[in-house]
Amino acid sequence: MSDTDGPGNVLFVVMDTVRQSHLSVYGYDRPTTPNLEDFADDARVFEEAVAPAPWTLPVHASLFTGLYPTQHGATQENPYLEGATTLAESLSAAGYATACYSSNAWITPYTNLADGFDDQDNFFQVMPGDLLSGPLSKIWKTMNDNDTLRSVADRLVELGNTAHEYFAESGGGDTKTPEIVDRVQEFVEDSEERGDEWFSFINLMDAHLPYHPPEAFADEFAPGVDSTAVCQNSKEFNSGARDIDDDEWEAIQGLYDAEIAHIDHHLGRLFDWLQETGRWEDTLVVVCADHGELFGEHGLYGHEFGIYDPLVNVPLMVKHPEVDAERDTETQVELQDLYHTVLDHAGVEADAGGEPFDRARSLLDADYREFASVDAPRGAESRFAAHDDGELDDYAFVDYHRPVVELNQLESKASAAGIELDTDSRFYSRMRAGRRTDGKYIRNERIADEAYRLDTDPDELDDLVGDDDEVIAATEDALVTFESEMDGEWDDVTDEDVLDDMGDEAKDRLSDLGYIE
Numbered sequence: 321m322s323d324t325d326g327p328g329n330v331l332f333v334v335m336d337t338v339r340q341s342h343l344s345v346y347g348y349d350r351p352t353t354p355n356l357e358d359f360a361d362d363a364r365v366f367e368e369a370v371a372p373a374p375w376t377l378p379v380h381a382s383l384f385t386g387l388y389p390t391q392h393g394a395t396q397e398n399p400y401l402e403g404a405t406t407l408a409e410s411l412s413a414a415g416y417a418t419a420c421y422s423s424n425a426w427i428t429p430y431t432n433l434a435d436g437f438d439d440q441d442n443f444f445q446v447m448p449g450d451l452l453s454g455p456l457s458k459i460w461k462t463m464n465d466n467d468t469l470r471s472v473a474d475r476l477v478e479l480g481n482t483a484h485e486y487f488a489e490s491g492g493g494d495t496k497t498p499e500i501v502d503r504v505q506e507f508v509e510d511s512e513e514r515g516d517e518w519f520s521f522i523n524l525m526d527a528h529l530p531y532h533p534p535e536a537f538a539d540e541f542a543p544g545v546d547s548t549a550v551c552q553n554s555k556e557f558n559s560g561a562r563d564i565d566d567d568e569w570e571a572i573q574g575l576y577d578a579e580i581a582h583i584d585h586h587l588g589r590l591f592d593w594l595q596e597t598g599r600w601e602d603t604l605v606v607v608c609a610d611h612g613e614l615f616g617e618h619g620l621y622g623h624e625f626g627i628y629d630p631l632v633n634v635p636l637m638v639k640h641p642e643v644d645a646e647r648d649t650e651t652q653v654e655l656q657d658l659y660h661t662v663l664d665h666a667g668v669e670a671d672a673g674g675e676p677f678d679r680a681r682s683l684l685d686a687d688y689r690e691f692a693s694v695d696a697p698r699g700a701e702s703r704f705a706a707h708d709d710g711e712l713d714d715y716a717f718v719d720y721h722r723p724v725v726e727l728n729q730l731e732s733k734a735s736a737a738g739i740e741l742d743t744d745s746r747f748y749s750r751m752r753a754g755r756r757t758d759g760k761y762i763r764n765e766r767i768a769d770e771a772y773r774l775d776t777d778p779d780e781l782d783d784l785v786g787d788d789d790e791v792i793a794a795t796e797d798a799l800v801t802f803e804s805e806m807d808g809e810w811d812d813v814t815d816e817d818v819l820d821d822m823g824d825e826a827k828d829r830l831s832d833l834g835y836i837e
Contacts, residue, residue, distance in 0.1 A: 328665050329603040330411075330519040331504070331594070332658075334383075335583055336376065336424055337528040337623060339612035340367075340635045342573075342580055350541065352580045355588030356607065360647075362639045363605070364683075368652040368757050369636035370716035371611050374623045375725070376426045379610040379655065380433055380523075384408065386659035386675035388719050390806045391701050394431070395721035401432040405674035407659050408436030411519045414668040417511035421503050422523035423496040437521070439507060443496040495534055497524050497586045505593060517666070524586075526579040527613070529554060529622065533578035541581060542574030550575070554622030555730045558747075561737035569615055576613070604665040605639040606658055617779070624726045625746045627718045627753050627762060628780050640665065642684055651689070652757055654716045656702065657681040676700050680707075689713045704805045706798075715798040718753040719806070722765075754799030759791035761799050771796070 340346050345356040345365065372382045373389050381387075381394035384406040394401040408418045420427065420437040427433045427442060434440045504520050511518040526533070530552035538545065550571050556562035564572070587607070594600045612630045614620045623631050636653060638661070639645075660681040663670065670676050676697035679685045687693045692710035696703040706712045727747065734741050741747055743766070750765040758775040771792045772780040784792050 327416075327517045327667055329508075329517055329599065330662055330665065331590075331603055331605045332383075332519070332521045332662070333587065333605070333607045334380070334521075334523045335527065335580070335607065335609045335635070336523050336525045337611060337613050338580055338583070338609040338635060339630055340609070340633060341612075341630065342577060343635055345637075346635060350577055352541070352577050353584040355584045355591065356637065358588070359591060359605075359607065359637060359639065360645070362645050363607075363637040364639075364643050364645060365647045366636040366638070366651060366653050367647065367649045369608065369634050369655060370652060370718065370755055371609075371632045371634050371655050372718060373720050374611045374627055374631040374718075376424055376523075376610055377431065377433070378719070378721070380427060382656040383610075383658055384433065386656050386678075386681070387702055388656065388717065388806070389721065390719050394433075396724050397721050399426075399431060399725070401435070403673075405671050406433075406436045407662060407674075408519065408521070410436070410663065410668055410671040410674050411666060412436050412438060413671045414666065415516065416666065416668075417507070417514070417516040417518045418521075419504070419507045419518070420521045420523075421500040421507075422521075423500070423525045424523045424528075427523055441503065443499060495526065495582065497526055497583060500524065501586045501590045504590060508599065519662070519666070523610075524583050526583050527576060531572065531575035531579050533575055533582055537578035537582045537585075538575065541578035542571060545571045545574055547575055551621070553733070554620075554624065555726065555733045557616075557621040558619075558625065559730050559734035559737065559741065560739050561733045564616065564621070573615055576615075602641065603639075604662065606637075606661075608636040608655065608658070609634040610655075624723055624730075625749075627720050627751045629760070629774065629778065632718050632753070632755075638683055640684060650757065652714065652716050652755070653683065654681075657683065657688075675702060678703060704801070706801045706805075712798060712801065714756045715795070715802075716755045717799070717802045718751070718755065720751040722750050723747065752799060752803065754795045754802060756791075756795055756798075759789075759795045761792060761796040763799060763803070 342348050343353045343356065344351050345353045345360050346367070371379050373379050377399060378389035378395050381392045381401045382389060385392045385404045387404070389395050392401060392404050408420070412418045418437045419439040420434055421441050421443070423443040425442065500522050504522060507520055508518055532547045538547070550568055551557055551562055551564050557564055594603060611623050611632065612634060613623055614626065614628065614630055617630060618626055618628055620626050634655070659675065660678050661683045663677045664682040664684045676699055678694070678697050678700055680687055680689060680691045680694035682688060691703070691707040691713055696708055704712065730747060731741060746764065746767055748766050752763045754761050758773065760772050760774055760780070762770040764770065769785050771784045772782065773784060773789065773791060
């Protein structure tokens with residue numbers, strides 16, 4: 321541990337699906353985040369933070385374990401975190417009060433992402449968190465795995481999805497943020513009454529499709545836009561079943577901005593309360609996104625089927641007494657390093673089975689990302705030999721598994737429109753990337769690789785694969801090293817259909833979770 325050893329309280333905020341370029345604190349020309357702009361006066365604002373995947377489950381599993389997706393195994397192909405000790409479990413074992421509040425259906429006891437949290441609620445209208453915990457969680461999983469009971473589970477999920485769409489359109493589905501902030505305040509007060517340090521993790525879903533912002537925010541950022549009239553299903557566009565013109569893209573992004581502004585409003589309320597009650601100074605506050613969103617770039621809508629920078633170069637802001645408040649345009653951060661940063665702040669070692677604390681991965685340490693200067697912790701899975709040789713200090717890696725989560729819905733939309741999808745396309749591809757601040761190399765499983773100079777081509781439009789570029793060559797070499805640590809380049813599935821080696825039960829579980837139709 322560094323000289324900043326705790327104990328100390330932790331507020332960890334994930335703004336789900338929030339793209340860096342749509343935040344005014346990052347220079348966006350619309351005032352979406354005035355409260356985060358104020359927060360930046362106390363925090364370090366990182367411009368080069370990289371998510372390990374472009375969707376919720378593997379990113380949160382990485383945040384909670386400090387591991388890459390291939391290492392922790394909670395991926396598109398296996399929608400559970402299994403056999404891992406989480407950050408919350410380590411903090412709870414050390415005496416922390418822990419809580420997780422979210423309206424994201426992935427962050428529940430069903431996927432094991434809620435392990436270690438003393439109090440949790442996913443604020444899901446039809447099946448609240450209490451229903452998916454304890455013995456009832458096991459009953460639910462048993463229903464999914466039993467052919468006879470599956471029809472009952474299917475019907476429950478169908479009803480749940482219908483209700484979610486209804487509540488969303490009436491302003492109730494994506495506006496659980498006020499209740500989440502209220503619950504955090506209650507949790508903090510209750511924890512301190514018991515004399516406990518606290519760790520509060522929240523995921524705010526406003527900016528995830530569908531976009532139906534509260535009226536006051538819609539009036540400011542999307543005046544006159546009928547949120548029920550624009551395309552709110554990314555699979556319709558991605559499959560080719562639906563076109564979106566420039567005016568509709570503008571309307572969609574206006575609704576998205578309104579949702580972000582709603583998040584910012586309530587974060588401001590929470591931050592003000594922490595300051596007014598004297599809790600602010602000694603609390604580690606982390607604000608980030610798990611991934612971003614695409615609005616037609618590269619022919620894609622949403623956050624599937626690509627690992628371009630609008631999806632994986634995410635906002636990250638960290639407030640800590642020992643971290644200088646400034647804008648950092650140079651330090652590349654991997655989001656899973658926040659696991660080590662929280663352990664460092666709390667002065668807590670990982671509990672049995674957890675990824676050991678690594679000083680070189682703590683943002684609070686002067687030797688952050690200088691792996692050769694810091695001894696590798698015994699048993700650390702995310703420490704590679706190339707790290708110890710100082711060869712990967714400047715690189716981050718993205719690890720996107722076969723997109724089975726979205727494929728059923730995509731194929732359904734395509735089929736309804738009489739469109740046949742090409743299985744040798746990005747829709748069926750695993751993807752990995754090596755990234756540094758000036759370059760990126762993307763390994764695609766079923767389509768050609770891609771490479772971009774981010775310093776001169778931030779929109780990733782000029783593919784440099786095959787060109788004689790030193791930055792691209794070095795980044796590809798780093799990716800090859802990463803892949804060698806991760807057991808290769810998917811050779812075992814090169815000539816197989818993307819779903820052939822997945823059992824029916826695993827595919828059914830994905831559907832039952834309510835994330836796909």
